[in-house]
Amino acid sequence: MAGKPKLHYTKGRGKMESIRWLLAAAGVEFEEEFIETKEDLEKLRNDGSLLFQQVPMVEIDGMKMVQTRAILSYIAAKYNLYGKDLKERAWIDMYVEGTTDLMGMIMYLPFQPADTKEKNLALIIERVTTRYFPVYEKALKDHGHDYLVGNKLSWADIHLLEAILMAEECKPDILSAFPLLQAFKGRTSNIPTIKKFLQPGSQRKPPADEKFVAVVRKIF
């Protein structure tokens, strides 16, 4: 048997967090090996474990997978979170690309110069409330279902919940104009696997703090 997936990354959210979310939501237990020093990263590179010398890297089903989107797509398909056909997959992909862009903006915020932080935060909040959230609010409104695509839980829903929580960390009342997203958040947070992941002691990582930023800068 293949054993549990093993995640290689630093001990923080970054690009690996969406993978932790998806595995957890799918009810899949996983192990983590944390990169703490530059030497740890060099060892992975010298072992030939990193196709493009980068992490995230996930050992799963005999593969050493790299590239976040490739890893997420594989997990989504394996655990039936990718829709029932090509068209549903297209919708899931479109929605996920949007939440990826959104979370990407937030992810880089702690790494930007201090004097640009306020301006960047304002831009993020604007984008979230005028470009991204309206799309998902409308999608839920148009079909009236609990989930974004095909009336069934998919990768798109898990990614959206992750994005919502991340956005709320930037601005706690950011959902105030989005009643359907509020309801979506409530429902999705209560799915047993997700509820468990949201509890203390899970493998969910905290938001990046100054200490994490320093570690990342040192390693990479």
Place this chain on the structure above:
Amino acid sequence: MSGKPRLTYCNGRGRMEPVRWLLAAAGVEFEEVFLETREQYEKLIKDGVLMFQQVPLVEIDGMKMVQTRAILSYIAGKYNLYGKDLKERALIDMYVEGITDLMQMILVFPFSPPEAKEKNLDSIKDRAINRYFPAFEKVLKHGQDFLVGNKFSWADVQLIEAILAVEEKIPAVLSGFPQLQAFKVRMSNMPTIKKFLQPGSPRKPPPDECYIETVLKIFKK
């Protein structure tokens, strides 16, 4: 029937070029609508046609698809360029993502300030020669004609596109990579790709000053 796919973008490579490559490689004819003014772009937004207010936009099979990766995945899936199972798809995805990272550097290059251009070109060269091309050279040591599953896939199309794009900037870039040189020749001679590489095809030229100006005019806030 839905008719031909319709692509909406500026009249240049940008983020749409991989879509043109993939459709062409799959032998699929398509139409193009070119954005030339800010007003056109604003009208598209106002009409609610762009999910995240961005292009590329590809109208295909009754959907108004946005987000380049989503579009490419759909086309690859539809035209059997996505491997035979989940594991082959995983390999194709990994390869495509890596190539996309390299192409991203080339995509933004024309928009970098003049004083940064030399450094950025060096970065592209460094990444191509030390990170990406060695990875694919190694994959092709399996001795098969194609990257994955001994069958033509999206990954092959993406790689030939990237090789040609890098060569435009660094002509001798393949000199240390014999497998890639042979791959380049093989792919260039595949009938659909050969046709796409000929003058008069929908393939767009490298970005020039005029293109850069148009893009900035349309999209700059």
